[in-house]
Structure formats: structure tokens, C-alpha cells
Amino acid sequence: MNVITDHLSEFGDGLLLTVGLTLLSLAGALVAGVVVAAMRVSPVRVLRAAGMVYVETLQNVPLLVWLVLAVFGLPEIGVMAGLFTSSVVVIALYQGAYTAEAVRSGINAVPVGQGEAARALGLTFPQSLRLVILPQALRTVVQPLGNIAIMTLMNTALAAAVGVVELTAAANRVNLAEARPIWIFVTAGLAYMALSGAIGLATGTLERKLAILR
Amino acid sequence: MGDRMIEVRGLHKRFGDHVALRDVDLDVARGEVVVVIGPSGSGKSTLCRCLNRLETPDAGEVRIDGAPLPAEGRALARLRADVGMVFQSFNLFQHRTVLDNLTLAPVRVRGLSRAEAEERARELLDRVGIGEQAGKLPAQLSGGQQQRAAIARALAMRPKALLFDEPTSALDPEMVGEVLDVMTGLARDGMTMVVVTHEMGFARQVADRVVFMADGEVVETGAPAAFFDSPASDRARDFLAKVLSH
Ligand SMILES: Nc1ncnc2c1ncn2[C@@H]1O[C@H](COP(=O)(O)OP(=O)(O)OP(=O)(O)O)[C@@H](O)[C@H]1O
Ligand SMILES: [Mg+2]
Numbered sequence: 216m217n218v219i220t221d222h223l224s225e226f227g228d229g230l231l232l233t234v235g236l237t238l239l240s241l242a243g244a245l246v247a248g249v250v251v252a253a254m255r256v257s258p259v260r261v262l263r264a265a266g267m268v269y270v271e272t273l274q275n276v277p278l279l280v281w282l283v284l285a286v287f288g289l290p291e292i293g294v295m296a297g298l299f300t301s302s303v304v305v306i307a308l309y310q311g312a313y314t315a316e317a318v319r320s321g322i323n324a325v326p327v328g329q330g331e332a333a334r335a336l337g338l339t340f341p342q343s344l345r346l347v348i349l350p351q352a353l354r355t356v357v358q359p360l361g362n363i364a365i366m367t368l369m370n371t372a373l374a375a376a377v378g379v380v381e382l383t384a385a386a387n388r389v390n391l392a393e394a395r396p397i398w399i400f401v402t403a404g405l406a407y408m409a410l411s412g413a414i415g416l417a418t419g420t421l422e423r424k425l426a427i428l429r
Numbered sequence: 430m431g432d433r434m435i436e437v438r439g440l441h442k443r444f445g446d447h448v449a450l451r452d453v454d455l456d457v458a459r460g461e462v463v464v465v466i467g468p469s470g471s472g473k474s475t476l477c478r479c480l481n482r483l484e485t486p487d488a489g490e491v492r493i494d495g496a497p498l499p500a501e502g503r504a505l506a507r508l509r510a511d512v513g514m515v516f517q518s519f520n521l522f523q524h525r526t527v528l529d530n531l532t533l534a535p536v537r538v539r540g541l542s543r544a545e546a547e548e549r550a551r552e553l554l555d556r557v558g559i560g561e562q563a564g565k566l567p568a569q570l571s572g573g574q575q576q577r578a579a580i581a582r583a584l585a586m587r588p589k590a591l592l593f594d595e596p597t598s599a600l601d602p603e604m605v606g607e608v609l610d611v612m613t614g615l616a617r618d619g620m621t622m623v624v625v626t627h628e629m630g631f632a633r634q635v636a637d638r639v640v641f642m643a644d645g646e647v648v649e650t651g652a653p654a655a656f657f658d659s660p661a662s663d664r665a666r667d668f669l670a671k672v673l674s675h
Binding site for chain 2: 331333
């Protein structure tokens with residue numbers, strides 16, 4: 216047990232970074248996802264096409280490749296950003312593609328009559344999307360969004376590969392010093408499980424609170 | 430200005446190979462109540478939806494109070510705000526209370542303050558007899574109450590005309606009357622209305638004019654008494670024989 220207690224501060228720091236990466240990436244992914252989903256259902260063809268290209272491009276290249284590309288490629292073209300910031304932005308954009316697909320399925324699940332009633336009242340398309348469609352769409356996709364949140368948490372471990380000392384990287388460092396992989400990585404694994412358990416609980420609560428009476 | 434609230438000229442609409450509207454002309458005068466009847470698939474809903482461009486016609490023109498309906502964008506939204514629509518399936522916003530259903534568009538489209546919009550909304554809910562239900566969600570109301578709320582929502586925009594597409598067809602029989610009563614009241618108050626319905630009693634008593642459609646065309650139009658008692662066309666006669674025998 217000493218391997219863990221002796222390195223509590225390293226584990227703590229790593230855990231904090233993991234939580235920070237997850238929360239910031241998720242917030243970004245939600246914004247990107249809603250914007251891209253809105254583009255994909257918009258009446259403007261160029262926006263629809265752009266939204267589709269975004270989703271296809273982001274989803275069809277591994278996250279690790281995007282991370283490496285951003286961390287090593289961006290400085291080449293003169294964009295200087297910290298490792299943490301770069302990782303947050305990349306993970307947010309990547310998970311944003313999945314979020315967009317989930318949100319879009321939610322939009323498609325809203326009865327067409329809702330949008331027609333909104334437009335018949337004189338709301339513009341963006342207004343009816345924002346005030347009528349999206350609030351209902353998001354409520355129906357709480358569960359899939361919760362899964363994306365858990366996937367985001369797991370994917371923050373890839374930031375270790377580009378030098379962010381989050382939980383997995385912290386565990387790795389402790390292991391290099393102590394060579395007790397089972398204790399160390401089981402501890403890290405339990406921490407991830409606890410975090411995803413918390414996300415699951417939050418999702419369940421939100422889903423009950425937001426359910427729409429039909 | 431003039432006394433024509435709605436003018437339809439040469440309206441065509443096709444869905445793929447199927448022609449839903451064929452060269453339809455229609456005038457609705459200010460304050461007039463026009464009831465549109467006809468067999469299923471004759472294009473009644475399509476006509477109604479073309480009047481506020483929920484359906485885009487392939488040819489022809491629609492004018493509301495003298496102004497041609499713009500093709501899209503903000504200008505279209507502004508004109509739609511002046512033409513209320515009541516749907517068969519109510520289409521109340523499920524995630525908002527009845528009161529919020531009534532205030533949303535007046536605040537967002539007309540720029541009313543929240544307080545003004547709420548005052549107007551409460552008056553209208555009282556007028557359609559569901560003032561007590563203001564704080565409930567649509568799903569907590571009966572069908573008849575939901576449809577009355579939907580009518581109040583349309584009225585909250587102070588529209589120049591109201592379109593109804595089979596407003597009572599989704600209701601249990603005992604709730605049809607309460608909705609027709611509200612509509613009759615509106616007609617008496619001088620609202621310009623286009624009503625697609627199978628309620629022949631309403632057509633006879635409330636309509637100023639009946640428009641009979643078949644196969645995407647306006648086949649016959651006339652005052653209700655004349656139309657129901659002595660239809661001029663065979664198709665109208667056949668149709669009336671079928672619906673009135675029940
Ligand atoms: N969105 C659509 N796509 C394809 N065909 C359609 C669409 N809407 C209507 N139609 C067709 O156009 C024709 C006219 O339909 P419409 O709904 O206007 O008829 P209606 O007179 O309202 O009938 P009902 O009394 O059954 O409501 C029908 O043959 C229908 O199948
Ligand atoms: Mg119809």
C-alpha cells in the first residue's frame with residue numbers, strides 16, 4: 216500500500232488534471248456538437264455540407280493522431296499553445312463530432328409538428344431551433360451524451376502520450392520509480408471507475424429531471 | 430389595402446409525380462370565414478399549408494393583405510407572424526407550460542415585454558375557457574383543452590387571419606363541441622378564417638362560403654345553404670351523399 220500513500224500528491228495532481236481535461240473538453244464538445252448538429256439540419260446547403268465534412272473528418276482519424284498532429288504540427292505553423300490547452304481543444308473538437316451526431320438524432324426525434332408550429336408563429340429557423348427544437352432534442356439524448364462524457368473521460372488518457380501528466384501519465388511516472396505496476400495501475404483504474412460512476416449518476420439524475428411529458 | 434385578406438392565384442404543387450394542387454385560385458375577404466371540404470387526398474391540407482408557406486408551391490402566388498408571401502428568411506417569418514395556424518395534432522410546445530406556449534412568439538417575434546405578453550396570454554386563456562390551466566404542461570391537458578390552448582397561442586400574435594387544418598379530427602367526440610364553440614366565437618368577432626374540416630354542421634352554420642376540392646382542384650364554391658342543398662357538380666353531390674349519410 217505504501218507505493219500509493221507515498222505518492223498521493225502525484226496521483227492527486229494527475230487526477231485533478233484528468234478531471235480538468237474532462238470537464239473543459241466536455242464543455243467544448245457540447246458547444247461544438249450543438250453548433251455542428253444545427254448546421255447539419257439547417258436549410259442552407261453549404262452549412263449542411265460543412266457540418267457533414269466536420270463529423271466525417273474528425274471521426275475517421277484516431278484521436279491520438281489528432282493530438283500528435285496538434286502538439287507537434289501547430290508550432291510548425293506558428294501556433295503556440297500549451298500542452299494542456301492543445302489537448303483540451305483537440306479532445307473537445309473530436310468528441311464534438313460524436314456529440315453532434317447524438318444531438319442530431321435527438322433533433323430528428325422531435326415531432327416535425329413542433330418546428331412547423333414554431334415557424335407558423337413567425338419564429339425564424341434559428342429561433343425555432345434554439346427555443347423549441349433543441350431544448351426538446353437535448354432532453355431526449357441525455358443518456359447518449361452521458362456515454363460520450365464517459366468516453367471523453369477515458370480518452371483524456373491519450374493526452375499522456377503528448378506530455379500532459381494526467382492520471383495515467385502520473386501513474387506511469389510513479390511506476391517508473393517504484394516498479395509496482397499492479398498496485399499502481401489498479402489504483403488509477405479504480406479512480407477512473409469512480410469518475411465514470413459519478414458521470415453515470417449525474418446522467419441518471421438529469422434524465423429523470425428533464426424527461427418531457429408527452 | 431382593399432378588402433381581400435388572402436389572394437391565391439394559379440397555385441400548383443406536386444409531390445414527385447403526384448399533383449397535389451392544380452391551378453388553384455382563392456380569395457378570402459377580410460372577416461370572411463371560408464370552409465374547405467373535400468375527399469381525403471384532395472389537397473385541402475396542402476392548400477392550407479401553402480397559405481403560410483409551410484409547403485412551398487411550385488408555381489402561383491399567395492398574397493396576404495396585399496403583400497406577396499416572400500420565399501424565405503426573415504421576411505417570410507414576419508409575414509407568417511400575421512397568419513395564425515391551428516393544426517390537427519395541436520403541436521403545443523411540449524417542454525413549456527401553456528402560458529409559455531402563448532408568450533414565446535409575442536416576446537421573441539413581436540418584441541413584447543414578458544409582462545405584457547403574460548397579461549395578453551391570460552386574457553386569451555380565459556377567453557377560450559382554460560385560464561386555470563396556464564401553469565400546466567400541454568400533456569397534462571385534455572385534447573380539447575390543448576386545442577383551445579393552441580388557438581389561444583395563435584391569437585396571441587394578433588393575426589390578421591387564422592388557418593385551421595382539421596382542428597377537431599384528433600379529438601374525442603365529446604370534446605369537438607368545445608373547440609367548435611371557440612371557433613364560432615372567433616368567426617362572430619370578425620376573424621378572417623380558412624377552415625379545413627369534416628364538420629358539416631360547422632360549415633353550414635358558420636361559414637360564409639364553402640370551397641369544395643377534389644383531385645387538387647377547386648371544383649365548386651358557394652354559400653353554404655346553396656352548396657349543401659343543391660350542389661352544382663356531380664363530385665360534390667357524391668361527396669355530400671357519402672358524408673351526410675353517416
Ligand atoms: N409531404 C408529402 N409528400 C408526398 N405526398 C404528399 C405530401 N403531402 C401530401 N401529399 C399527397 O398530396 C395529396 C394531397 O394531400 P393533402 O394532405 O393536401 O390532402 P387532404 O385533402 O388534406 O386529405 P385528408 O383529408 O386526408 O387530410 C395526397 O395524395 C397526399 O398523399
Ligand atoms: Mg389533410
